Amino acid sequence: MTRAREAIEDDLLNVVLACRPVYARNHDVAAFELLLQGEHPQGASLSDIEATGPAILGTYTQLFQRGRVHTVPSFLKVTDEVILAPQLPDLPKKHYILELPKGTLPTSERVKRLRHLAQRGYRLALADYAPDDGELDVLLDTVHIVKVDTRRLSDDVLHRTAVKLRGCGVEMLADNLDNGERFRHCLKLGFHYYQGDFLAKPSPIKGKKITGNKLLLLQLLSELHNPDASPTRLEEIALKDANLTYRILKVVNSAAVGLRREVHSLSHAIALLGLEEIKRWANLLLVGSEGNKPEALIRGMLVRGRMCEVLAEIAGRDNAINHFIVGLLSQLDALMDIAMPELMEQVPLSREVKSALLHRSGSLGEVLCEVELYEKGDFSGLKLLQDKRFYESAYRHSTAWARQVQQAMSYRDH
Known part of the structure; x- marks a missing residue:
């Protein structure tokens, strides 16, 4: 058995978990999206949250930025089990943003429960929003952050989406930004947060040499x-x-x-x-x-x-x-x-x-x-x-x- 395997064998969780950065306008990491695969592929269950909580708060949410260690919140995609649970586990409100899974239907029961969570101080995020999907509009006065898949929307539709969401007073997150040009476009539209591979894509300068x-x-x-x-x-x-x-x-x-x-x-x-x-x-x-x-x-x-x-x-x-x-x-x-x-x-x-x-x-x-x-x-x-x-x-x-x-x-x- 290798030394590395021995070193981590006693520290295994029953989930796999990765972190996708969410950036502010200045490219600082403002939060992480937790990519979690545990009991439920569509989101975190109550047992997943209990199992991963110490690792998330102890390691994943901490980063070194601008000369010191910061703790940033995490977007956690949750299942109906969590949304409709009579009582959530001990979940620090300032460290988690509860993200509604894709395809969430705004039934009266869910809307009532989400409003109750918001009143208790939990921050809520709505993913995959499109301006023509009027069914989700009932949630815009309850959620705090709305994620927009920029890869799926044309510039015109993206502009219309931003205007509509600004009028609702929610914070906007531009998701799936594939390059710097698309990031700068969303920056002009007033998005608050940015996500995607745009930072890891080069803007090659022909003939540039390594110097100094x-x-x-x-x-x-x-x-x-x-x-x-x-x-x-x-x-x-x-x-x-x-x-x-x-x-x-x-x-x-x-x-x-x-x-x-x-x-x-x-x-x-x-x-x-x-x-x-x-x-x-x-x-x-x-x-x-x-x-x-x-x-x-x-x-x-x-x-x-x-x-x-x-x-x-x-x-x-x-x-x-x-x-x-x-x-x-x-x-x-x-x-x-x-x-x-x-x-x-x-x-x-x-x-x-x-x-x-x-x-x-x-x-x-x-x-x-x-x-x-x-x-x-x-x-x-x-x-x-x-x-x-x-x-x-x-x-x-x-x-x-x-x-x-x-x-x-x-x-x-x-």
Whole structure:
């Protein structure tokens, strides 16, 4: 049994759960949508809520953003069992937004119950709203947030929807935003929240090259991939930029690494951690030093990289560090605004890693595809591990790890 499997085996939940970010206008994470598959595929049951509550409040709703750890609320899709229950379990009102499942019929009994929940202080969200579906209008004076599937609506219909919802005084969430252009359109329409893959889609600038201290990081990575790499040569490269050396030593000394003694030089760090661990941190710095990109994008890259590594270890795959690098760099094109094929010409990675990033091929590509499916909540497509509970535990571990790493990489004092 692998070390990773042993480490998480005692921490398994009977559900699989992923978090889909909900963004504010400035790209900060304002909330998470919980993608939960437990007893009821259509939403969370009372037992699902009781089982996942500690994990959600203890890990999933916490993130590092703008120099400190924040706790944000979660959209939780609930079943009729929850809506019509005489009494809800101990559910902190400020941490949960109860989302009505798709196809909810506004019967008099449901409407009465929803109004009662709203009066008690629960926030309610209505999904898949369309302006021509007058049947749902009876709920607009009860719910607080209305989610609009922008992928299904034309610009004209989307504009009409926004005008109607603004008049009702509800907060609007633009869902399924696939690119930055669509996000900016919804921004002009006055939507309050935004959801989709638009942050992870690059806006390639033809001919753009990696510059600045990233060139030194690439030199460092190139040397780290050299079988004859030496601590002295690595230190020579890092010392060309005092700021780069400082950042490397800062993260190495951080709680994210957990050393018992302070490290004062790169050669000392290599002696204590080994070249593979230094390779990990060099890749992290390559990702984390892009100051003009949202922290949410970097967070997602960290979670994906670590989850690829943990799943590879659980599945007994070789070269877990390469699975980490593939997961981490799979959205480097969005971070750099350089198309992935052009980017691969500039980044010194092995042919196997590049092939996984470009074509999702080999063991590295297979594990990356699994993590991408998990992030989307496509749990039925997972094939790598028979016991799907390991995915959730790996994801939860990766979420906590990403928060810790972002703290370690921050320049701010904590």
